[in-house]
Amino acid sequence: MCSLHPKSSDSWARIHAGGGNIDLSFIKPKMPLFGSTFSPKKTPPRKSASLSNLHNLDRSTREVELGLDYGTPTMNLAGQSLKFENGQWIAESGISGGVDRREAQRLRRRNQQLEEENNLLRLKVDILLDMLSETTAESHLMEKELDELKGVSQRRK
Structure with missing residues (x-):
């Protein structure tokens, strides 16, 4: 009941x-199953974007209009001063203990030569491995034929 x-x-x-x-x-x-559902608070509206037009101006116009001369970016790394010119970091001249441009170019050329030699040696190793596998397969076939011929000659006796 x-x-x-x-x-x-x-x-x-x-x-x-x-x-x-x-x-x-x-x-x-x-709690009721379908009543009083979860409703989060409304998010506050975002602040308005900057009304400045400075980001629309190119570098030369900004320099003329506002007098902003940034210069080239420079940094000091491991006691060597570097500057950014034409998309590359270049060591500033007169720094002792650093590698000069001629030495860096020589090292790059040597590195390129060694990479080419390495690629050539890898190619030679691949060719030698192919030749080895081919001769191994041929020797296995010859051994198999020899065994078959031995079997035929023994049957005839």
């Missing part, structure tokens, strides 16, 4: 089983 009894504002269920009462009120959800 099952009956519903009001308990404060909620309803709860009791089942009479063998003279004892079992409280099943914990099964009934406290």
